[in-house]
Amino acid sequence: MTETVKLTYQGKTYEFPVLEGACGEKAVDISTLRNTTGLITLDPGFMSTGSCQSQITYLDGEKGILLYRGYPIEQVAEKSSFLETSYLLIYGELPTQEQLDEFKYHVTHHSMVHESIKNLYDGFPNNPHPMAVCSAVVGSLATFYQNELDVRNEREVEITIHRLMAKLPTIAAYSYKKSIGQPFQYPDNTLSYSANFLKMMFCVPCEPYEIDEDAAKVLDVLLILHADHEQNCSTSTVRLVGSSMCNLFASVSSAIYALWGPLHGGANQAVIEMLQIIHEDGRDVKKYVQKAKDHNDSFRLMGFGHRVYKNFDPRSRIIKKLAHKVLDKKPNREPLLEIALELEEIAINDAYFIEKKLYPNVDFYSGLIYKALNIPENMFPVMFAMGRLPGWIAQWKELQEDKQFKIGRPRQVYMGATNRDYVPMGKRQG
Ligand code: CMC
Numbered sequence: 034m035t036e037t038v039k040l041t042y043q044g045k046t047y048e049f050p051v052l053e054g055a056c057g058e059k060a061v062d063i064s065t066l067r068n069t070t071g072l073i074t075l076d077p078g079f080m081s082t083g084s085c086q087s088q089i090t091y092l093d094g095e096k097g098i099l100l101y102r103g104y105p106i107e108q109v110a111e112k113s114s115f116l117e118t119s120y121l122l123i124y125g126e127l128p129t130q131e132q133l134d135e136f137k138y139h140v141t142h143h144s145m146v147h148e149s150i151k152n153l154y155d156g157f158p159n160n161p162h163p164m165a166v167c168s169a170v171v172g173s174l175a176t177f178y179q180n181e182l183d184v185r186n187e188r189e190v191e192i193t194i195h196r197l198m199a200k201l202p203t204i205a206a207y208s209y210k211k212s213i214g215q216p217f218q219y220p221d222n223t224l225s226y227s228a229n230f231l232k233m234m235f236c237v238p239c240e241p242y243e244i245d246e247d248a249a250k251v252l253d254v255l256l257i258l259h260a261d262h263e264q265n266c267s268t269s270t271v272r273l274v275g276s277s278m279c280n281l282f283a284s285v286s287s288a289i290y291a292l293w294g295p296l297h298g299g300a301n302q303a304v305i306e307m308l309q310i311i312h313e314d315g316r317d318v319k320k321y322v323q324k325a326k327d328h329n330d331s332f333r334l335m336g337f338g339h340r341v342y343k344n345f346d347p348r349s350r351i352i353k354k355l356a357h358k359v360l361d362k363k364p365n366r367e368p369l370l371e372i373a374l375e376l377e378e379i380a381i382n383d384a385y386f387i388e389k390k391l392y393p394n395v396d397f398y399s400g401l402i403y404k405a406l407n408i409p410e411n412m413f414p415v416m417f418a419m420g421r422l423p424g425w426i427a428q429w430k431e432l433q434e435d436k437q438f439k440i441g442r443p444r445q446v447y448m449g450a451t452n453r454d455y456v457p458m459g460k461r462q463g
């Protein structure tokens with residue numbers, strides 16, 4: 034028998050069905066609420082609101098569990114590659130060898146961008162933030178493929194998926210090359226996804242370039258760890274934009290902007306900046322923990338806290354190990370790693386952080402690894418975007434294929450002025 038929730042309002046009782054998710058989480062289905070009662074719900078920040086049913090990613094914030102299509106993140110990070118993980122997220126199952134080879138083939142063979150795209154980069158001012166550039170250039174892809182943007186045409190969606198997966202690393206690396214005045218490096222289709230990206234970032238025409246397979250492997254794992262995280266801010270953006278039946282290029286371009294903010298994907302850059310400030314300020318870690326606890330101070334410990342995780346973010350555990358693996362090999366210990374370790378230790382044993390269940394999140398250590406890979410700080414959010422791309426695609430595709438497809442259109446509770454007469458200019462009071 035379906036469980037229900039009863040709501041009594043103005044003397045009448047209404048019943049709403051309770052939906053049970055695959056892992057036991059429950060939700061009241063209030064989709065008929067307004068029609069039956071005239072009421073709407075109010076939930077700023079979507080603290081208690083589920084926006085969709087999804088089969089892509091499960092996370093249990095209390096237990097610190099993250100599953101991609103049912104597979105634990107720990108296993109995926111250890112055993113899979115980023116492209117295989119992307120296939121899993123987008124198409125729902127782990128690929129056979131043949132399916133993986135075909136996917137790799139398509140993603141690899143769309144990696145070049147139209148030569149005219151290079152001109153776009155010249156239109157930006159000097160040293161623009163690469164997130165702004167990436168979003169703009171990804172959005173512009175819709176102009177290069179404008180006859181293949183039908184969101185209900187399976188073949189056109191498929192080729193758009195391949196183009197996006199293939200071209201984002203090229204677009205991202207070009208944005209870096211532009212910012213430092215070096216020539217763009219064409220993609221190398223003989224390399225893996227991550228190795229190719231690193232080559233496009235760091236190869237210069239006048240010197241030989243040696244592939245660092247270890248660095249490529251580390252990057253691949255980082256991309257896997259960022260690949261999807263259910264209905265976060267940027268993913269919800271992809272879905273909302275996509276719900277107007279807007280094409281995938283435009284939807285992903287919007288998601289990149291949503292990701293940019295320091296409360297979301299920009300946090301990895303903000304973490305390094307914070308560690309740097311603490312370093313330059315005499316390494317007084319306790320002072321900064323104190324500042325973070327002071328409500329009269331706007332400072333927050335970047336890389337700490339999460340809307341859903343009220344326990345260790347499982348990705349942060351994997352990243353911490355990875356950070357040690359990469360940084361412990363370096364001849365001199367990275368001082369920022371020392372500060373991060375000290376900060377984590379103090380914070381996780383501090384009553385304020387324990388009470389508010391604030392733990393290190395995915396961004397806390399990822400920046401240190403990017404730094405060790407010589408990736409500049411303003412590119413950190415771009416790395417997040419590259420990792421999150423298959424998740425955005427999978428969520429956008431799931432929405433388009435949803436039998437209950439509807440344009441996203443929340444309501445509001447209006448609190449402004451009520452009906453009043455227009456005041457002519459001469460009679461207005463300042
Ligand atoms: N440092 C100090 N206090 C914090 C922090 C922090 N990093 N995060 C939350 N709090 C406090 C906050 O002041 C509030 O206290 P009170 O209840 O006394 O007012 C309480 O904890 C709850 O915080 P909230 O801001 O209401 O929680 P939220 O779920 O709306 O925000 C968050 C989640 C991730 C935006 C927030 O924890 C934060 O700003 N963290 C720092 C930025 C960060 O690391 N972002 C990356 C998130 S993970 C990757 C991603 O999704 O992109």
